[in-house]
Amino acid sequence: MRLFSFPRVSQTILVVWGTVLIIALILRILPQPRTVDDAFITFRYSRNLVNGDGFVYNLGSRVLGTTTPLYTFIIAICSVIFGNNNHQWYALFINAFADTASTFLLMTIARRFTQSVWVSVLVGLLWAILPFSVTFAIGGMETSVHNLWMIAAWSAYLLGWPRGWLGAFVALGILTRPDAVIWAAPLLLHQLYTSWRDRSAFNWRQLPYQEYLVGLLMGLPWTIFAAVYFGSPIPHTVGTKAAVYQVDSWQAFVRLLQHYATLFHQHELLGALVGVGIGIILFPTLSIIGSLNVLRVDRRSLPLVIYPWLYFVIFSALNPLIFRWYLTPPLPAYLLTVILGGNAVLSSLPLTLPQKRWIGAGLAILACLLVMNAWQLRPDHGPKTPAPRMAFHELELNYATMAKRLVREHNVDQNTLVAIGDIGAFGYYSNARILDTVGLVTKGLEQYYLSEQQEQIIVDGANYAIPPDLIFDYQPQYIVTMADFVTQGLLQDPRFAEQYDPIPLYTIKTDYYGGAMWVFARRTSE
Numbered sequence: 001m002r003l004f005s006f007p008r009v010s011q012t013i014l015v016v017w018g019t020v021l022i023i024a025l026i027l028r029i030l031p032q033p034r035t036v037d038d039a040f041i042t043f044r045y046s047r048n049l050v051n052g053d054g055f056v057y058n059l060g061s062r063v064l065g066t067t068t069p070l071y072t073f074i075i076a077i078c079s080v081i082f083g084n085n086n087h088q089w090y091a092l093f094i095n096a097f098a099d100t101a102s103t104f105l106l107m108t109i110a111r112r113f114t115q116s117v118w119v120s121v122l123v124g125l126l127w128a129i130l131p132f133s134v135t136f137a138i139g140g141m142e143t144s145v146h147n148l149w150m151i152a153a154w155s156a157y158l159l160g161w162p163r164g165w166l167g168a169f170v171a172l173g174i175l176t177r178p179d180a181v182i183w184a185a186p187l188l189l190h191q192l193y194t195s196w197r198d199r200s201a202f203n204w205r206q207l208p209y210q211e212y213l214v215g216l217l218m219g220l221p222w223t224i225f226a227a228v229y230f231g232s233p234i235p236h237t238v239g240t241k242a243a244v245y246q247v248d249s250w251q252a253f254v255r256l257l258q259h260y261a262t263l264f265h266q267h268e269l270l271g272a273l274v275g276v277g278i279g280i281i282l283f284p285t286l287s288i289i290g291s292l293n294v295l296r297v298d299r300r301s302l303p304l305v306i307y308p309w310l311y312f313v314i315f316s317a318l319n320p321l322i323f324r325w326y327l328t329p330p331l332p333a334y335l336l337t338v339i340l341g342g343n344a345v346l347s348s349l350p351l352t353l354p355q356k357r358w359i360g361a362g363l364a365i366l367a368c369l370l371v372m373n374a375w376q377l378r379p380d381h382g383p384k385t386p387a388p389r390m391a392f393h394e395l396e397l398n399y400a401t402m403a404k405r406l407v408r409e410h411n412v413d414q415n416t417l418v419a420i421g422d423i424g425a426f427g428y429y430s431n432a433r434i435l436d437t438v439g440l441v442t443k444g445l446e447q448y449y450l451s452e453q454q455e456q457i458i459v460d461g462a463n464y465a466i467p468p469d470l471i472f473d474y475q476p477q478y479i480v481t482m483a484d485f486v487t488q489g490l491l492q493d494p495r496f497a498e499q500y501d502p503i504p505l506y507t508i509k510t511d512y513y514g515g516a517m518w519v520f521a522r523r524t525s526e
Contacts (some may be wrong), residue, residue: 013117016456017107020121024103024128028096028137031089031387036325036397039140041440042066043087046076047428050084055229057423057441058433059414064230065441067237069222070175071142087428089142095137095144102144105151106332109158109304110340113297119343122364123336130335131265131374131388132328137393142176143328149173150183151332154304157191166191167211171218178235178330182267182311187303188212194300223470240439243446245321245463246455253316259327260284260312263338264367265374267387283338290341291341308334324390396425398508398517402480403429405506406519412478419464419476426480435476437466437485445470457489459514475499477522483514499523 041057045066049055057065066072091506110120126132136143153169155161169289170188173180176438193206226233258276263283267275291305310329315326346360378384381394403426406412412432419435420426427434439445448454448467457464462484471479472495479500480484490496504518 008181008380013490016117016121017104017124018108020124020128021100021103023125024100025096025438027129027134028092028099031134031138031385031391032383033092033140034138034382034387034391034393035088035091035137035140035396035425036136036393037399037422037424038323038325039088040396042068042072042142043075043091043140044424044428044431046072046079046087047084049073049076050079057427061441062230063075063441063443064226064232064235065237065436067178067235068142068146068176069226070172077131091140092138095140098144098148099128099133099137102148102151102332105148105155106336109151109155110336112158113301113340114343116343116362118364119339120366123339126264126335126367126371127332129368129375130331130372131371131390132324132331135388136325136328138387139325139393143324146173146177146180147329147332149176150180150329153184153187154333157187157300157303158298163208163210164214166208167214167216168218170211171215172394174219175222177329178238182314183303183329184305186306186310188215190300190303230443231525236443237440240446241320243449244438246458247319247463248319249319252322255322256312256316256327260308260334263331263335264370266370268374283334286339286341286345287334287337288337288341289339289344293344294337294340304333305337308337308418393513395422396509398510399425399480400429401508402426402506402519403432406430406432406478410478410521416478417474417476418478418480419466419471419474421464421482421485422479432478435474437470438464439501457492459484459488462513465489468496471496472499475522478505479518479520481518481520482510482512483516484520485513486518487514 013149018501044057045055048057048059049072053059054062056062074094075087075090077086078094082090106127107120107124110123111117114120115327133144149169149171149172153166153173156166156169166187170180170184173184186207188211191211195207198427200464222242223233257280260283261276261279263279266279269275270278289309294301294305311330314321320326342363343360346356346363349356351359374439376389377386377388379389379391381397399422403412406418407430412430413417414431414433416432417435418426418430418432419437421437422442423434423436423438426432434441436442437445448470451469454465454467457468464485466481466485467491468490471490472493496502500520502520505521506519510517511514
């Protein structure tokens with residue numbers, strides 16, 4: 001008996017699917033690491049863990065500042081095996097293989113619902129080249145691994161894998177990202193419902209208790225450890241971001257609406273007005289059509305088809321600051337239902353089969369060309385290899401430059417207190433003791449953001465500024481900051497010129513966040 005059940009496919013299909021999988025793998029290795037700032041936070045936790053310093057960011061400070069403990073452990077295992085210095089490459093290869101597996105599972109699910117090889121190939125190929133899929137794989141985030149557990153859980157449910165696997169994937173998903181509960185809860189509840197509905201007579205054996213038991217056994221050890229070690233299994237970042245960032249009431253809703261309307265990045269070719277205008281009607285409509293057709297084939301698809309919209313509603317209601325990597329998780333199910341909806345519409349047209357095939361091929365090529373248009377052959381920063389245009393990481397490169405200069409020229413080390421808001425790249429390369437002005441890894445800073453003056457020192461168009469009192473209370477030796485974070489607040493405070501040299505120690509000119517990155521040094525006592 002096979003452990004995992006998949007629909008039988010011909011040798012030709014395996015060759016075609018294999019080609020798509022190779023493309024998915026290559027397009028994640030070819031760009032090389034373009035690591036985003038938050039990934040470096042996980043890398044530093046992993047490095048300290050391997051070095052025997054504990055599950056900490058700052059030595060001796062037990063604060064759970066990463067939301068992805070499982071991903072941290074996976075990278076730590078790679079570090080033990082291969083060495084503790086190549087975290088960016090470990091993350092890239094982990095994510096590349098995770099996305100390749102996800103591509104295979106998406107093609108399997110698409111063929112399960114349509115019996116069409118070419119529809120499944122289109123789903124897999126688009127996921128393989130989609131910028132939001134690639135960017136955070138090469139960006140070192142845990143998104144690809146989370147997506148694999150999510151799609152694997154759906155596959156386990158839809159393809160009838162042995163009981164226990166669904167619960168395992170749910171536990172792995174939640175240990176990778178806490179917001180996995182948005183797809184995990186409906187899936188487990190629907191499985192419970194279908195098990196109850198399909199019973200011929202009451203029988204406990206028909207209930208999916210194995211899933212809950214396996215998930216509980218896998219998730220409980222970390223929960224207990226985190227509660228004892230950190231004081232709570234809930235990441236410290238969950239509450240701090242809401243307190244620190246000032247956002248408009250509808251910003252999450254608007255950002256998600258734009259995101260769902262630009263699935264194929266058509267706005268980059270047609271312009272925002274036309275591209276978003278077309279997509280805001282077309283893609284949700286096709287997704288609804290595809291979802292209804294999928295539900296007719298198998299009612300167990302309900303957790304899959306509602307997930308993108310449940311995600312949309314929950315994040316819009318909570319209204320956190322939408323970071324780019326928040327936008328990827330709903331895309332596998334959304335892309336799948338959009339493609340299946342387009343296939344359903346095309347199949348219903350009063351055309352001959354050859355005509356439908358030609359139109360379908362043309363639309364598929366158009367979709368792929370639109371997505372590939374969002375790539376660039378030679379990025380203007382980082383490795384000179386093809387990458388999605390949105391894989392911007394110049395900010396992280398600048399922070400790395402500042403960190404290396406301070407280490408080299410001022411002997412900054414783990415005993416040097418440095419205040420900074422974007423702690424990832426700088427903290428990883430400097431290994432300094434970080435005063436995290438956002439509060440992800442430094443406790444007790446929320447009070448500084450409750451001041452009535454805090455909103456007044458935030459630059460127009462920005463969502464964050466460093467509270468001056470925070471700096472004067474903690475007195476860091478260096479402050480590393482973007483201009484927007486301090487120009488209306490900290491630099492205007494008379495105490496700043498008394499305690500810090502107002503002329504930056506280092507400056508990097510930028511075209512974002514106020515036009516400059518600065519390092520300020522505390523005045524030495526005479």
